[in-house]
Amino acid sequence: MILGLIPGLGSVGPTELIIVLTIVLLLFGAKRIPELARGLGTGIREFKKGTSGEADKKEVHDKEEKEEALKSGVGEETHNARLQKEAADQERASQRADERVEQASSKRAEQNL
Numbered sequence: 001m002i003l004g005l006i007p008g009l010g011s012v013g014p015t016e017l018i019i020v021l022t023i024v025l026l027l028f029g030a031k032r033i034p035e036l037a038r039g040l041g042t043g044i045r046e047f048k049k050g051t052s053g054e055a056d057k058k059e060v061h062d063k064e065e066k067e068e069a070l071k072s073g074v075g076e077e078t079h080n081a082r083l084q085k086e087a088a089d090q091e092r093a094s095q096r097a098d099e100r101v102e103q104a105s106s107k108r109a110e111q112n113l
Contacts, residue, residue, distance in 0.1 A: 028036060 025033065
């Protein structure tokens with residue numbers, strides 16, 4: 001086991017692991033643990049990209065693509081289309097929120113009767 005390689009820990013058995021996992025569950029809660037694991041995974045991924053220089057290559061590639069798109073005039077059209085799509089999405093989201101409010105108020109009115 002990997003934990004056996006850490007000095008001072010010795011061998012960690014299944015009982016000790018269950019106790020540690022139970023304590024972690026009690027401290028952080030069931031909803032928070034996946035968020036912590038996701039954040040840890042993202043952090044490790046970003047660290048690996050930073051050490052390998054992959055992020056720098058991607059930034060240079062993205063910058064070159066943007067420059068080419070601006071030169072060809074495609075970038076502005078794409079930007080306008082993206083803005084229109086975002087506006088439509090926001091309008092749909094606000095309509096859904098209004099519908100939810102109406103449904104909730106009608107349910108409350110039914111419960112009061």
